[in-house]
Amino acid sequence: MLSAFTRAFRTPDLRRKLLFTITIMVVFRVGSFLPTPGVDYRNVQACIDQTAGSSDLLGMVNLFSGGALLQLAVFALGIMPYITASIIVQLLRVVIPHFDALHQEGQSGTARLTQYTRYLTIGLAILQSTTIIAVARNDLLFQGCTVPVIPNDGIMTILIMVITMTAGTAMIMWLGELISERGIGNGMSLLIFTQIAATFPTAMWSIAGGDNGATKFTIVLALIVLVVALVVFVEQSQRRIPVQYAKRMVGRKMYGGSSTYIPIKINMAGVIPVIFASSLLSIPGLIGQFGDQTAGWVIWLTNNVARQGAPLHMALYVVLIIFFAYFYTAITFNPDEVADNMKKYGGFIPGIRAGRPTAEYLEYVISRITAPGSVYLALVALLPLVAFILLGVGTNIPFGGVSVMIIVGVGMETVKQIESQLQQRHYEGFLR
Template sequence: MLRAFANAFRTPDLRRKLLFVLFIVAVFRLGSQVPTPGVHMANVQECFKANGNNGIYGLINLFSGGALLQLTVFALGIMPYITASIILQLLTVVIPRLETLKKEGQAGQSKITQYTRYLTLALAVLQATGIVALARTGNLIQGCNKDLLYHNDTKTALIMVVTMTAGTGIIMWLGELITDRGIGNGMSILIFTQIISRFPLSLWEVKKSNGWYVFGGVLIMGFAIIAAVVFIEQAQRRIPVQYARRMVGRKMFGGSSTYIPLKVNQAGVIPVIFASSLLYLPAMAVSFNQNSTSPIITWISTYLVKGDHPIYMALYFIMIVFFTYFYVAITFDPEEVADNMKKYGGFIPGIRAGKPTQEYLSYVLSRITLPGSLYLGIISLIPLIALVLVNANQNFPFGGTSILIMVGVALDTIKQIESQLQQRNYEGFLR
């Protein structure tokens, strides 16, 4: 990886792109430290240091690099865009109009991207309104009894909502700038930046709480987890496909061999986000009914709020496995793949084209999704288990969503850098 970056900086064009990405990342991190107008930063910092790890918005706080619970301009981070993208991807399967746009190529994809932007801003308004409402009532940071705002009036709340929503719009723009003029996927790199920014603080908290021996053990375990995640993320089942020769006019086409790569983790990190988001709903309900004596609220606050309870862990694991199968089922259509192969004269050796190919792909996909779902569930339980074993917070650095996103983004970025280096080497050789 270091060698790829070193070679990239020796190439003028790639060096400009990498420096541009670093500049955008610096601007992004600066916006994550600028407080929203009306926020009492001294009280926020004090409450965040004492109780920030127990907030109900842990997932959004993770994706914002800790900016959410500090109520900065970029407090919402990239989470509204992620949610909007997932919703549009799911609606593409349900709404025929979106499915048609998806098949129209670049023009249709541009329209879907535009819809994603509009939905992102709408979700940002909703999330900002909820966060500001919690900040006004004092429930945003659990256990904090200080005023987080200078003035608890409607005008201040409105300014904060507008500022946070505008911050989300700026984040979208910065991500698209990286995609167009830099290297890699802009949104993914911004998520990577926010997650990696919390690593030093999280590791130092482990050291302060448990000493150097536990700290060293956590580092060793962390590198082992990263190696395992890299191995699984690269693992795939390659289904061989052959194309028969066919005449089109006076030209002969086909006769080639290729393969369909089915990844072990076909769903990526989406099932973890789904499961985490749903499990934050009970915690949110409890935060708005803290003084209630209802047995339902009591049961939820006992079993479904803190991640160190076995019922919470079991439910989290089951939901991840379920959403893995669900997401793979809606994103990979064996019938469509089989029809496209038949249309272009492709077939799997030993399998008849058409319905038998579809059944074979469904069978392989269901078998390969099982280890992928178990892998996601186990990786996601690591920070919860660490919460019990080493008394770490739920943003334990080595595990769960953070490691999955970091490794995935790093591998994808390195592949793009290497492909561009390869392309330039070939061009030089041809000249």
Template sequence: MLTAFARAFKTPDLRKKLLFTLGIIVLYRIGAHVPAPGVNYANVEFCMERPHADSGLLGLMNMFSGGALLQVTVFALGIMPYITASIILQLLTVVIPRLEALKKEGQTGQAKITQYTRYLTVALAAFEGTGLVGTVRSDSLFRGCPRQIVPDSSVFATLTMVITMTAGTCLLMWLGELVTDRGIGNGMSILMFLSIAARFPGALWQVKLEGELAGGWIEFFAVILVGLAMVALVVFVEQAQRRIPVQYAKRMIGRRSYGGTSTYIPLKVNQAGVMPVIFASSLLSTPALIAQFSGSKAAWATWLATNFSKGDRPVYLAAYCLLIVFFAFFYVAISFNPEEAADNMKKHGGFIPGIRAGRPTAEYLGYVLNRITWPGSLYLGLIALVPTMELVLFHANQNFPFGGTSILIIVSVGLETVKQIESRLQQRNYAGLLR
């Protein structure tokens, strides 16, 4: 593996791409520690030592910003607005015929959808920035902290902070697109990878400090072993796929024969990826926010705040698992259309052995897809519950670093980036990273 990296840096164009990506990484991590204008960073450091909002929607946003949200920096919003905008556009493509037509136009239509995603990202960043400034000035971000994070409460200071954070999100969006064009891997995925990986050392050391057995070292190494086991499980399931064989009939065009080849349709066990976990986390943060901003002391508000403010309540866990399963089937239904796949196969003279072309093929693909989505959705629910199991076993008040969304993104992005480097090395007859 080290030899493969050395050969990669010896290749001029590949070395240029790797160094460019590393430069963007350094710039991103520097910006994640630059405080936004009007923020008293000394008070931020003081309040960070107290209990803070590290769960629910704010916890999810903090994870995607690499901890920059709680530090109220220029990149406090991270790339969460872009992720939200991409998800919204992807869902609207199924509902709005105009967007569906653009998607089918190929590269030109995709460029137009990307432009819409950028506009929506700016709007969402401005909206989330306004909400974050309001949250910082209340006790929602740092519960009961006696020091003010933003001493100046004027309209000008608020606008300056919102504009700065929105510009930070736009800069991250531009840097991600630069990595995609000139670097290695998908730029937005690389930024997500960095945001999550940057929190691992601090979270692991926090487990050691809060441990009680042998100075915390037993809990420390136990968490690492659990994390390695989870990585192995995620790699195994993410690479697992059901290959449906497809045979193409021979066709004579002029004097040449085309077709007659055999291939397969790879249906992944986890076809939905990490999206169901993100959807479920975002949706379950809504009841606690409603109870918080309502200011009511009624029984319903107390019940919502009690059962949905923490991730270890039975009601929260049951709803979390059910929503993950639901969104797994929902996302698979909108991302893979069996009827469209069957029509494309029929147009090109392809068929599944033993299955008639057309509607029977679409029904067979839907049947297989539903069968493999069940274990995939249950696997996502199991991975998402690992942080809660860690809280019960180790009695820690910090989120488990190897749980839920984080481990899925880390492994998925890592595998995809390694595959891209391997493909470029194989073009030059070099051995891959993993032999």
């Protein structure tokens, strides 16, 4: 593998793309430490030392920002507004026929949908930055902190902070598109990978420095290796449905007669169901934060629904993950469309008639495949959480199922792209 990296850097074109990608990732990390105008950086650091950090409500946002949220940096929002906007645009394809028509138009329609995603990202960035600043002003970002993180909370200061954070989100979109255009891999995915991976060394060091640090560090490291192996095994697994194309005459030439297959992954929804479930479970915490903290219903809601590790929270987490796994798979994979395209080009599944029977067969296979896929998602999401609660190392460390799945998935996809670049130049790749 090391020799493959050496050959990659010896190839001028590939070396230029790799160095460009690394440079953008460094710039991205620098923006995560630049404080937003109006924020007292020393007070922020003091609050981080005084408290345990973010609440469960803001834990995922802080994870995807690489810790920039707690520091109220220029890139405090991270990539989350773009992720949310992309998911919303995909969901609108089911509700609004115009969006579905744009998706079927090909490259021009995809460009229009991308533009809509950008506009929606800016709108969500304005909304989220305003919410985060309001939370910071009301001392809800750092509960128990005795110093103000925004000393001057005048209207002009708040406006400048909102504009700065929104501009930071727009710059993150631009950096991601630069990587996709001139670098290696998917730009947005690599930026998410960068932010999550950046929090790992600090979290591991905090575990090693606590009570029984060496034992806990070894157990956590072994658990991470186990989860990574499980993610790699399942993400590479697929059900291959054979497809046969009949021979047909087009003019004087004969086409078709080939055999191929439809690859159906066990986990077709990716990490989206986990993100959806976490976002929905954060709403009760948000309601409880702005309510009367001494009220009985607020205390019950905070302790049983919003708190990670509570039995009811974990049960709802599993149910929501399974539901959204089926829901998102049904949105992204349309059996009727696949069956129509196969029928149009003379393809059929052996033993299954073309048309409606093919669509029903595909729908049957998808429902059977999604069942173990959803259970796998719930297991990966809950296994680290339960283990860390038993070990007593906390629940806000960045070793949850979402982070591990993203890092493994992005890493495998990037390695495959480098592999294809090396094979184009008649070199051996990473996998021999």
